[in-house]
Amino acid sequence: MTPLLTTRGLARHYGGLKAVDGVDFSVVPGEIRAIIGPNGAGKTTFVSLICGRVAPSAGMIVFDGNDVTNLPPHRRVRLGIAYTFQITSVFANLTAYDNVALPVQRTLTDGRRHGAVHAGVMSALERVGLAGREHDVAGTLSYGHQRLLEVAMGLALKPRLLILDEPTQGLSDGEIENFITLVREIARDATVLLIEHNMPVVMELADRITVMNGGRILAEGTPQQIRANADVQHAYLGTPEEEGADG
Structure with a gap:
C-alpha cells in the first residue's frame, strides 16, 4: 500500500543538540501508529516537523504524494493534517x-x-x-x-492524518476506555499517529509501534515485536514487570 506520509532523512538540530536526527518513516492509510520513547527522545519535535510547527534542518516530508516540507501549518491543515498538542x-x-x-x-x-x-x-x-x-x-x-x-x-x-500527542494524559480510567474506542472509530476514516506514554493503551491500540531514542528510530514493529525487543526493553520499557509504567 502506498504510504500516506513519508519522511526521508528528516532532522532538526538546535546547535549541537540533534533533537531529530535523520529519520526515515512512513505510515499507510488507515493505520494506527504509535510513537514511543523516553523523555527527550525527539517524539514531539518529530511530529511538530510533520505538522509544520517546526522547520526542519534537513530532510523531506511527503504527504499523499506531495512534498510538504516547506508548507506552512495552515496549508498542511487544508491537505488533511491535524495535530492536537501535548x-x-x-x-x-x-x-x-x-x-x-x-x-x-x-x-x-x-x-x-x-x-x-x-x-x-x-x-x-x-x-x-x-x-x-x-x-x-x-x-x-x-x-x-x-x-x-x-x-x-x-x-x-x-483530517486524513490525526496526530495525537499524549491524549490520555489527565483522563480517568473510564475516559481512557472510551478514548480507545474513539480512536478505533476514527481510524475507519483517517490515519492516526499517536504519541503516548501509557503503554497499555499503546499495546492495545497500535497496529505498529515506532520507538525513538536520541532523535533516531530505535525499532519498529507490531506491539508483540516491540514488547520482545531487547534494545527497546533496555532503552524504554524496562523489565517485563515494569512495562505498564509510564517510562
Missing part, C-alpha cells in the same frame, strides 16, 4: 461549542451556514463524549475534558 491549546474563555465551531468553519465552503456549523460541532462533541457540555466555558472543564475538547477540534477539521 499541552492543551483550547481557547479557555470560549465555550466548548465555540472552540469546535472555529475549525468546523474552516472545512465549509461557506462558513456562515449556521445549520452546517451546528451539525459539525455537535457531531465532534458527541464523538468525544462531550455532548451536553457545549455551553461550558472551556477553561472551567477538567484537564481531561479539555484534552477531549482538543481532540474534538481536531476531528472537526475532518
Whole structure:
C-alpha cells in the first residue's frame, strides 16, 4: 500500500543538540501508529516537523504524494493534517461549542451556514463524549475534558492524518476506555499517529509501534515485536514487570 506520509532523512538540530536526527518513516492509510520513547527522545519535535510547527534542518516530508516540507501549518491543515498538542491549546474563555465551531468553519465552503456549523460541532462533541457540555466555558472543564475538547477540534477539521500527542494524559480510567474506542472509530476514516506514554493503551491500540531514542528510530514493529525487543526493553520499557509504567 502506498504510504500516506513519508519522511526521508528528516532532522532538526538546535546547535549541537540533534533533537531529530535523520529519520526515515512512513505510515499507510488507515493505520494506527504509535510513537514511543523516553523523555527527550525527539517524539514531539518529530511530529511538530510533520505538522509544520517546526522547520526542519534537513530532510523531506511527503504527504499523499506531495512534498510538504516547506508548507506552512495552515496549508498542511487544508491537505488533511491535524495535530492536537501535548499541552492543551483550547481557547479557555470560549465555550466548548465555540472552540469546535472555529475549525468546523474552516472545512465549509461557506462558513456562515449556521445549520452546517451546528451539525459539525455537535457531531465532534458527541464523538468525544462531550455532548451536553457545549455551553461550558472551556477553561472551567477538567484537564481531561479539555484534552477531549482538543481532540474534538481536531476531528472537526475532518483530517486524513490525526496526530495525537499524549491524549490520555489527565483522563480517568473510564475516559481512557472510551478514548480507545474513539480512536478505533476514527481510524475507519483517517490515519492516526499517536504519541503516548501509557503503554497499555499503546499495546492495545497500535497496529505498529515506532520507538525513538536520541532523535533516531530505535525499532519498529507490531506491539508483540516491540514488547520482545531487547534494545527497546533496555532503552524504554524496562523489565517485563515494569512495562505498564509510564517510562
